[in-house]
Amino acid sequence: MQGYVWKFGNDIDTDAIIPARYLNTSDPAELAKHLMEDADESFPSKVKAGDMIVALKNFGCGSSREHAPLAIKAGGVACVIAHSFARIFYRNAINIGLPILESPAAAEKIEQGHEIRVDLAAGTIENLSTGEIYQAAPFPPFMQTIMDKGGLIGYVKWRLESEQS
Amino acid sequence: MGMTIAEKILAQHAGKDVVRPGELITARVDMVLGNDITSPLAINEFKKIGVNRVFDKDRIALVPDHFTPNKDIKSAEQSKLLREFAREHQITYYYEVGRMGIEHALLPEEGLALPGEIIIGADSHTCTYGALGAMSTGVGSTDMAAAMALGEAWFKVPSTLKFVFNGKLQPWVSGKDLVLYLIGKIGVDGALYRSMEFWGEMISSLSMDSRLAMCNMAIEAGAKCGIIEPDQITLDYVTPRAKRNFTPVYVDKDAEYEKVYTFSGDEIEPQVAFPHLPENTRGISEVGEVRLDQVVIGSCTNGRMEDLRIAAEILRGKKVHRDVRLLIIPGTQNIVRQAMREGLLEIFIAAEAVVSTPTCGPCLGGHMGILANGERALATTNRNFVGRMGHPGSEVYLSNPAIAAASAIAGKICAPGEVL
Numbered sequence: 396m397q398g399y400v401w402k403f404g405n406d407i408d409t410d411a412i413i414p415a416r417y418l419n420t421s422d423p424a425e426l427a428k429h430l431m432e433d434a435d436e437s438f439p440s441k442v443k444a445g446d447m448i449v450a451l452k453n454f455g456c457g458s459s460r461e462h463a464p465l466a467i468k469a470g471g472v473a474c475v476i477a478h479s480f481a482r483i484f485y486r487n488a489i490n491i492g493l494p495i496l497e498s499p500a501a502a503e504k505i506e507q508g509h510e511i512r513v514d515l516a517a518g519t520i521e522n523l524s525t526g527e528i529y530q531a532a533p534f535p536p537f538m539q540t541i542m543d544k545g546g547l548i549g550y551v552k553w554r555l556e557s558e559q560s
Numbered sequence: 561m562g563m564t565i566a567e568k569i570l571a572q573h574a575g576k577d578v579v580r581p582g583e584l585i586t587a588r589v590d591m592v593l594g595n596d597i598t599s600p601l602a603i604n605e606f607k608k609i610g611v612n613r614v615f616d617k618d619r620i621a622l623v624p625d626h627f628t629p630n631k632d633i634k635s636a637e638q639s640k641l642l643r644e645f646a647r648e649h650q651i652t653y654y655y656e657v658g659r660m661g662i663e664h665a666l667l668p669e670e671g672l673a674l675p676g677e678i679i680i681g682a683d684s685h686t687c688t689y690g691a692l693g694a695m696s697t698g699v700g701s702t703d704m705a706a707a708m709a710l711g712e713a714w715f716k717v718p719s720t721l722k723f724v725f726n727g728k729l730q731p732w733v734s735g736k737d738l739v740l741y742l743i744g745k746i747g748v749d750g751a752l753y754r755s756m757e758f759w760g761e762m763i764s765s766l767s768m769d770s771r772l773a774m775c776n777m778a779i780e781a782g783a784k785c786g787i788i789e790p791d792q793i794t795l796d797y798v799t800p801r802a803k804r805n806f807t808p809v810y811v812d813k814d815a816e817y818e819k820v821y822t823f824s825g826d827e828i829e830p831q832v833a834f835p836h837l838p839e840n841t842r843g844i845s846e847v848g849e850v851r852l853d854q855v856v857i858g859s860c861t862n863g864r865m866e867d868l869r870i871a872a873e874i875l876r877g878k879k880v881h882r883d884v885r886l887l888i889i890p891g892t893q894n895i896v897r898q899a900m901r902e903g904l905l906e907i908f909i910a911a912e913a914v915v916s917t918p919t920c921g922p923c924l925g926g927h928m929g930i931l932a933n934g935e936r937a938l939a940t941t942n943r944n945f946v947g948r949m950g951h952p953g954s955e956v957y958l959s960n961p962a963i964a965a966a967s968a969i970a971g972k973i974c975a976p977g978e979v980l
């Protein structure tokens with residue numbers, strides 16, 4: 396996948412990703428209308444399908460709200476790359492099948508407006524604007540299986556079916 | 561080589577002799593929790609799995625606490641989903657308004673979180689039950705859905721950081737101050753993915769309410785869980801209320817820690833976290849002049865009996881500053897009742913505070929005390945992110961209940977000594 400980069404800083408919390416005042420619904424399309432609103436008010440109108448988010452440390456800290464990765468996914472963001480992720484955000488992203496990659500080097504070097512190409516299976520991130528290539532740690536096999544099944548629900552269904560047969 | 565408390569509990573629940581940090585395991589869970597924001601998503605996901613019953617109707621707790629009593633039509637619809645699901649699956653521990661409390665105040669009180677257990681909750685402050693010697697952690701709605709179907713969840717075994725608090729607690733210092741101090745030292749990602757263990761003389765002398773407040777904020781350091789080894793205080797608390805049999809888990813003598821931090825109690829005064837991160841802490845003597853529009857005493861961090869008693873001690877016979885709104889939100893219905901019996905509600909109302917029914921309310925900017933642009937609040941809650949209590953242009957400071965009560969009287973952040 397290939398896309399345009401929106402860059403964010405350290406400790407982007409789940410209240411910045413989707414403020415609690417909008418959590419009286421869990422409709423992803425509705426949530427996406429307010430994506431990142433408290434960090435950048437015009438973000439929902441600017442972000443296009445296929446764009447990518449690159450952030451520094453501890454992306455997604457704070458609440459356990461799965462509404463955060465859901466809003467990102469529904470907002471059309473194809474992948475999130477960060478120096479590091481808060482742990483509940485990390486597992487939520489895996490569980491709902493939102494591609495994320497941890498790469499301190501990529502997070503530092505990639506800037507707003509750069510064009511990048513991501514190969515999830517290989518964990519490579521290519522910065523088409525500067526020509527640099529970064530390597531993220533690939534997913535452990537267990538998590539890769541969850542991603543391959545489209546998320547945790549797909550995985551659980553698959554497991555229950557294979558137990559029956 | 562021995563195991564830390566989290567490692568031991570995870571190993572037992574995964575049916576293994578040993579687990580090591582970094583290992584990915586699947587473990588049985590003793591309790592699955594959800595609230596009115598996270599459960600509707602979980603219920604929808606649960607339906608997609610296609611099983612027709614939950615794994616155990618006695619091991620799921622559903623607590624509508626965030627936007628309840630329902631603040632608008634959309635939240636009413638969300639709560640209705642929860643209620644209908646609870647009825648359909650005959651969930652034993654569904655707590656309707658009138659019986660409910662803020663989930664992390666409620667579960668310990670109800671004896672639903674016990675030493676040695678694994679509890680997962682679709683709420684980040686599920687880590688609170690580490691105060692009882694449980695390995696409890698926040699997860700997402702999809703995790704909750706899968707756990708409601710299977711009774712298990714996947715975990716990455718965390719490495720453990722050990723925090724030792726030596727010395728004696730200074731006046732007005734509580735578990736909240738210890739954890740704020742600690743977050744100030746290591747930062748909001750200082751314990752990312754880790755288990756934290758709290759040890760030392762100061763921890764042994766903390767009351768259960770104070771321990772719960774402390775472990776509640778482990779997530780604010782990025783941790784998976786924050787655990788205190790069970791002792792007599794723990795057993796005295798859980799034994800009369802436990803809804804299940806339990807076996808406390810104690811640390812191995814030769815447990816291996818990633819890092820050990822040692823703090824001395826003498827240097828820890830009451831703490832205040834400045835906007836917009838819990839790590840922006842200062843001792844109360846270094847706060848300076850910070851005028852306030854609102855003070856909130858409540859939440860899953862500091863809405864317990866001990867907190868209300870301390871607030872009442874300071875507010876007795878005093879009035880809230882004319883420019884300040886003081887909101888007091890007891891954590892559970894039992895706490896409201898006990899506060900009534902002890903005459904605390906009388907003291908609060910005489911001081912011209914507002915006393916609310918249990919709810920998360922303003923803690924997450926939901927309802928019951930939202931801030932306008934430019935307004936400033938001091939709260940006993942756990943997060944002060946941008947927009948957390950309302951308008952993105954408002955500010956939240958965090959403290960313990962003693963500082964909050966004193967500041968409500970003074971109209972600016974101050975130590976209790978200034979108003980007593």
Ligand code: SF4
Binds near residue numbers: 662685859923924
């Ligand atoms: S009181 Fe605040 S932090 Fe605690 S569960 Fe409610 S919203 Fe979350």
